[in-house]
Amino acid sequence: MLEPVYELEDVTFYYKKGRYKANDGISLTIYKGEIIGILGPNGAGKTTLIKQMIGHLAPTVGSVKFQRQEVSRNTKDVVKQIAYYSQETFALSFLKTWEAIYFTGRLKGLSKKEAKQQTDNILLRLGMEAYRNKLVSKLSGGQRRLISLGTTLIGQASVIILDEPTNELDPLKRKLVWEIIRELNYKGTTIILVTHNILEAEKVVHRVAVIDNGKLLAIDHVEKLKRRVDQRMRLEIYAHEASFQKIQDRLEGFGKVELVEDAKLTMLIEKHSIRPVIDLIQDEALNISQYSLLPPSLEDVYSMLQEQQRSE
Amino acid sequence: MRIIHPFTQIFIELFILFRIQIAIVRHQLWWIIAMSAIFPVVTLIFLNFLLGDSSQDQLARLIIGNMVFSILLMGMNILGQDISYQKFGGYFTYYASLPIRKVNFILSLLFYGILTSLPSFIIVFILGQRLYEVSLHFEWILLPVALLAIFSVVGIGVLMGFLSPNPQFTNIVAQFLLMFVTFLTPVMIKITDLPIILQWISYVLPTTYVANILHEMLTVGWTASLFKEVFILIIFSCISYLLISKKIHWRVQ
Numbered sequence: 123m124l125e126p127v128y129e130l131e132d133v134t135f136y137y138k139k140g141r142y143k144a145n146d147g148i149s150l151t152i153y154k155g156e157i158i159g160i161l162g163p164n165g166a167g168k169t170t171l172i173k174q175m176i177g178h179l180a181p182t183v184g185s186v187k188f189q190r191q192e193v194s195r196n197t198k199d200v201v202k203q204i205a206y207y208s209q210e211t212f213a214l215s216f217l218k219t220w221e222a223i224y225f226t227g228r229l230k231g232l233s234k235k236e237a238k239q240q241t242d243n244i245l246l247r248l249g250m251e252a253y254r255n256k257l258v259s260k261l262s263g264g265q266r267r268l269i270s271l272g273t274t275l276i277g278q279a280s281v282i283i284l285d286e287p288t289n290e291l292d293p294l295k296r297k298l299v300w301e302i303i304r305e306l307n308y309k310g311t312t313i314i315l316v317t318h319n320i321l322e323a324e325k326v327v328h329r330v331a332v333i334d335n336g337k338l339l340a341i342d343h344v345e346k347l348k349r350r351v352d353q354r355m356r357l358e359i360y361a362h363e364a365s366f367q368k369i370q371d372r373l374e375g376f377g378k379v380e381l382v383e384d385a386k387l388t389m390l391i392e393k394h395s396i397r398p399v400i401d402l403i404q405d406e407a408l409n410i411s412q413y414s415l416l417p418p419s420l421e422d423v424y425s426m427l428q429e430q431q432r433s434e
Numbered sequence: 435m436r437i438i439h440p441f442t443q444i445f446i447e448l449f450i451l452f453r454i455q456i457a458i459v460r461h462q463l464w465w466i467i468a469m470s471a472i473f474p475v476v477t478l479i480f481l482n483f484l485l486g487d488s489s490q491d492q493l494a495r496l497i498i499g500n501m502v503f504s505i506l507l508m509g510m511n512i513l514g515q516d517i518s519y520q521k522f523g524g525y526f527t528y529y530a531s532l533p534i535r536k537v538n539f540i541l542s543l544l545f546y547g548i549l550t551s552l553p554s555f556i557i558v559f560i561l562g563q564r565l566y567e568v569s570l571h572f573e574w575i576l577l578p579v580a581l582l583a584i585f586s587v588v589g590i591g592v593l594m595g596f597l598s599p600n601p602q603f604t605n606i607v608a609q610f611l612l613m614f615v616t617f618l619t620p621v622m623i624k625i626t627d628l629p630i631i632l633q634w635i636s637y638v639l640p641t642t643y644v645a646n647i648l649h650e651m652l653t654v655g656w657t658a659s660l661f662k663e664v665f666i667l668i669i670f671s672c673i674s675y676l677l678i679s680k681k682i683h684w685r686v687q
Contacts, residue, residue: 177685178530197685198533206531210524216461217454228450229532231438257461273528 127312128152132184144170146336157313159327167336168316176206205279209286212270215259223272230277244272263290283314324420332427339427347423359387360412372402447534451542459549470554474504497562498648499622504554505584510591511608513547517595518604536684547588570652586640586667589674596681621645640670
């Protein structure tokens with residue numbers, strides 16, 4: 123039987139003395155040993171929700187329970203069991219990289235020996251061993267982020283909450299972070315992942331909670347969520363910018379066409395519309411250099427849920 | 435994992451937090467010394483030109499006034515701005531996410547204030563005597579008293595940093611207080627030389643008692659009459675600690 127770690131019930135949070143609602147009636151359960159992704163656009167209320175889960179804020183209405191205990195009444199116990207990676211500026215910039223990780227380990231209750239051993243392992247795993255005596259402030263933005271992640275990894279947390287852990291990282295380091303997340307989860311750590319990077323997160327998360335405008339739009343397994351748009355396919359079109367308007371006009375009746383990159387348009391189309399759409403875009407006058415049909419991704423689920431919310 | 439006794443962990447926490455502050459100061463040491471010494475030393479030199487021949491007591495008051503000025507500058511002005519900047523930069527999220535006690539965190543901030551204020555305090559003490567050819571009385575009891583004096587002012591700096599709505603506001607308030615306290619309260623001049631309204635205001639400022647204690651100790655030496663002033667400084671320190679503790683947005687309690 124699945125063991126709940128976090129139980130959120132009707133969580134509502136107001137900022138500015140009740141003038142701004144950041145979270146609106148969110149209810150969800152997070153289970154031991156899972157990797158759950160919390161997705162949503164900027165300002166959706168993700169970080170506010172996380173801050174209530176780590177006891178930095180108390181919900182205005184509703185309850186947040188960690189291992190069946192109310193977080194706001196047991197913050198000391200909660201912070202002993204969780205590790206939090208924040209998007210905010212790293213506080214230990216003037217320390218050497220090994221000091222930042224080692225001291226954090228000591229503050230988390232590790233003995234000198236354990237803290238030293240874990241610091242060495244973490245620096246090695248992050249590929250930062252060569253920089254152990256360098257000041258954090260002298261590192262690049264991405265390296266600083268890795269050291270900040272190192273301070274999150276040290277200790278014996280049973281739950282790790284990562285708020286945008288791959289921000290500012292190059293592709294290789296992003297890959298390394300996803301690998302580390304998988305390894306930690308394999309050892310039994312529950313991971314709560316807040317991210318914009320839907321495409322990459324899709325590869326590691328078991329379940330996804332989609333939040334927008336402070337509301338929980340959906341929470342389910344990735345595959346189940348994808349099935350919601352299963353009757354559709356994603357069409358990607360590469361064309362010259364001058365043709366964009368013409369393409370959008372032609373495809374108007376089949377769905378919403380979105381510009382995602384400089385020369386790339388994308389849209390979700392019903393399976394039964396594939397043939398007529400393909401016939402239309404094969405018109406040479408549209409200057410389409412390439413097109414492809416793909417199964418729906420988590421990103422499509424996300425877009426669909428947002429569209430649904432707006433239309434409501 | 436080895437289990438550490440909770441009581442031992444309190445001291446480990448405090449020790450590690452102090453080590454973090456020492457590491458921060460270590461990195462900025464020369465900047466701190468230059469920054470903290472330049473204004474009091476320049477003021478000291480300027481007053482030397484301005485006043486020329488003055489009584490020994492007047493010169494001692496100027497040196498001690500500049501020692502207090504250096505505490506105000508680093509312990510209130512710079513520290514207040516620093517904390518305000520860190521607060522709005524989200525630095526404290528890191529500490530609040532760790533299983534550490536709020537009291538230890540506050541003590542580490544006060545310790546940082548003491549570490550950054552102490553160099554200029556010593557520099558002005560040594561340089562002032564050389565510059566004015568005045569010999570100040572020194573005894574070892576000065577050290578804990580000086581720490582208490584710095585502590586009571588540093589509390590205001592920490593409080594200001596946490597209460598201020600933004601770093602710019604902290605800057606304005608800190609500049610105003612620095613000028614007001616240094617020149618319009620009995621830091622460099624006798625309290626009896628001030629208008630009555632400023633005398634009354636002076637009684638609610640810890641710097642008045644800091645200047646009194648330092649003046650007495652460095653010119654005469656420790657006397658029983660200083661117990662009262664030290665007691666007042668302890669009260670100031672306790673009040674500022676309690677206010678900081680109440681105003682720091684730590685974890686939900």
